[in-house]
Amino acid sequence: MPSALINVPKKARRGDVIEIKTLMSHIMETGYRHTASGDVVPRDIITSFTCRFNGTEVFRADLYPAIAANPFITFFTTVTESGKFEFEWIGDKGFSETAQASITVE
Amino acid sequence: MAVTRHPTRRDVVRGAAAVAAAALARPALAQAAPRIAVIGGGFGGAACARALRRLDARLQITLIEPNKTFTACPFSNEVIAGLRELSAQQFTYDKVAADGITVAAQAATKVDAQARTIALSDGATLSYDRLVLAPGIDMHFDALPGYDEAAAEKMPHAWKAGVQTLLLRKQLEAMDDGGLVVIAVPAAPLRCPPAPYERASLIAHYLKAKKPKSKILVLDAKDNYSQQKLFEKAWAELYPGMIERIALSQGGRVTSVDPATSEIVTDFGNYTAAVANVIPPQRAGRIAEIAGAADHTGWCPIDPVSFASRLVPNIHVIGDAAIAGGIPKSASAAAAQGRACAAAIVSSLAGQAAETPRLDGACYNTVAPGYAFSLKGVYQPKEDQYAEAEVTTSPVDAPREVRQREADQALAWFKTITGDTFG
Numbered sequence: 209m210p211s212a213l214i215n216v217p218k219k220a221r222r223g224d225v226i227e228i229k230t231l232m233s234h235i236m237e238t239g240y241r242h243t244a245s246g247d248v249v250p251r252d253i254i255t256s257f258t259c260r261f262n263g264t265e266v267f268r269a270d271l272y273p274a275i276a277a278n279p280f281i282t283f284f285t286t287v288t289e290s291g292k293f294e295f296e297w298i299g300d301k302g303f304s305e306t307a308q309a310s311i312t313v314e
Numbered sequence: 315m316a317v318t319r320h321p322t323r324r325d326v327v328r329g330a331a332a333v334a335a336a337a338l339a340r341p342a343l344a345q346a347a348p349r350i351a352v353i354g355g356g357f358g359g360a361a362c363a364r365a366l367r368r369l370d371a372r373l374q375i376t377l378i379e380p381n382k383t384f385t386a387c388p389f390s391n392e393v394i395a396g397l398r399e400l401s402a403q404q405f406t407y408d409k410v411a412a413d414g415i416t417v418a419a420q421a422a423t424k425v426d427a428q429a430r431t432i433a434l435s436d437g438a439t440l441s442y443d444r445l446v447l448a449p450g451i452d453m454h455f456d457a458l459p460g461y462d463e464a465a466a467e468k469m470p471h472a473w474k475a476g477v478q479t480l481l482l483r484k485q486l487e488a489m490d491d492g493g494l495v496v497i498a499v500p501a502a503p504l505r506c507p508p509a510p511y512e513r514a515s516l517i518a519h520y521l522k523a524k525k526p527k528s529k530i531l532v533l534d535a536k537d538n539y540s541q542q543k544l545f546e547k548a549w550a551e552l553y554p555g556m557i558e559r560i561a562l563s564q565g566g567r568v569t570s571v572d573p574a575t576s577e578i579v580t581d582f583g584n585y586t587a588a589v590a591n592v593i594p595p596q597r598a599g600r601i602a603e604i605a606g607a608a609d610h611t612g613w614c615p616i617d618p619v620s621f622a623s624r625l626v627p628n629i630h631v632i633g634d635a636a637i638a639g640g641i642p643k644s645a646s647a648a649a650a651q652g653r654a655c656a657a658a659i660v661s662s663l664a665g666q667a668a669e670t671p672r673l674d675g676a677c678y679n680t681v682a683p684g685y686a687f688s689l690k691g692v693y694q695p696k697e698d699q700y701a702e703a704e705v706t707t708s709p710v711d712a713p714r715e716v717r718q719r720e721a722d723q724a725l726a727w728f729k730t731i732t733g734d735t736f737g
Contacts, residue, residue, distance in 0.1 A: 213564070213582045215582045231563065231565055231581070231582065233564075277563070282581075
């Protein structure tokens with residue numbers, strides 16, 4: 209099972225508004241919970257999500273403990289040329305995942 | 315209507331017997347019998363009507379249900395898999411009527427909570443003192459793009475037993491070996507939460523015998539579900555490699571369907587089904603909304619002790635339509651709620667406080683003939699809402715004799731609940 213799911217249209221016309229959907233499997237442990245013996249369950253969350261198109265950042269989000277497990281992030285952008293979307297999730301405990309998808313602009 | 319009558323000379327001369335009879339008749343004349351209407355003749359409504367009759371012989375009880383025959387949902391997955399005929403699911407209201415309950419074979423089209431009247435589809439108006447709404451569920455067609463009543467003819471939900479059940483069965487029978495059966499499962503709340511997985515199991519049972527190259531794909535808007543470990547173990551044991559499930563966090567939520575192409579679309583994928591069983595999001599039966607008893611969620615908030623609607627006076631809501639906290643939307647829970655609601659109504663008419671109910675619910679899942687497991691719960695009000703007081707789930711590791719015994723118990727349970735409610 210891939211930990212990242214992404215949905216980027218394969219094709220679009222120049223200037224089209226396109227929807228991008230992403231889902232990253234992650235526990236998103238808040239750091240506010242305690243075990244039965246009273247120990248704090250350490251925080252373990254994704255802290256940032258970035259999307260670049262042909263190297264230029266087009267979307268960024270900071271994530272906080274109130275965000276539920278398996279963050280599902282969806283957003284809109286426009287494209288004027290064919291190219292590659294690169295996605296990056298960074299978090300606690302050295303968490304780092306990437307994914308990419310290409311789009312052809314006609 | 316209060317009527318008091320002074321004895322005439324003729325009454326007096328009739329003698330002691332007549333005087334005694336008049337004395338007996340007087341309480342009934344002094345106060346008209348309360349009129350209770352029950353909308354919906356499923357497990358909840360019919361159990362409530364019968365319990366009301368048992369508790370108080372004076373009540374005028376009307377059960378409003380447009381269908382002359384009731385078709386039970388529990389065990390309807392067996393009908394889909396060809397293991398049972400639909401007629402075994404069907405019951406009439408003859409015995410209910412024989413209890414002295416007026417059965418109106420009409421649909422309720424309007425409820426006026428202020429005037430306490432119900433409009434029926436034949437144009438008649440019925441007045442009530444208390445109304446019990448037991449309308450079950452309606453499909454929330456607007457909540458799934460591409461899906462509507464016409465689409466359900468091509469992609470059956472089979473989530474109300476009857477023609478839809480037979481339609482799904484016919485589609486499976488007509489499917490070529492090697493076809494993909496897709497079951498789309500909505501997010502909670504839904505009627506009978508483990509039923510999609512029981513259905514996947516029994517369809518797998520059918521396909522294994524008749525069309526062994528076929529596969530089942532469950533697209534699920536939930537991550538976890540009731541009795542999941544038991545189902546997963548049974549699938550590995552009985553139907554290895556036949557059932558694949560894509561959970562919410564794997565992108566399993568269905569976002570739209572296209573009945574013309576049999577396409578099912580999720581946030582992250584497109585699937586073309588040979589047979590598509592699309593179970594859409596649900597809400598309380600339409601009349602609940604018309605009566606003003608449903609809130610923005612589409613379901614009906616209630617007081618857990620009396621089942622009184624929190625939104626409209628003199629109306630109680632039971633069964634799948636009610637927001638009943640930890641109680642799953644099941645036949646046995648609906649029947650238990652119906653009985654508890656009847657007791658609360660009788661107490662309230664007598665000016666007494668309702669007793670705090672303790673409801674039993676049982677939920678059997680049959681994954682193959684002779685292989686079943688269950689969840690049994692006891693539910694009690696806690697802080698304005700129902701909570702699980704005790705829950706027992708079948709052990710995950712148990713010999714086949716235990717599963718066989720539970721399969722037998724499941725059949726006995728069905729016989730009992732349908733006998734109690736309609737027999």
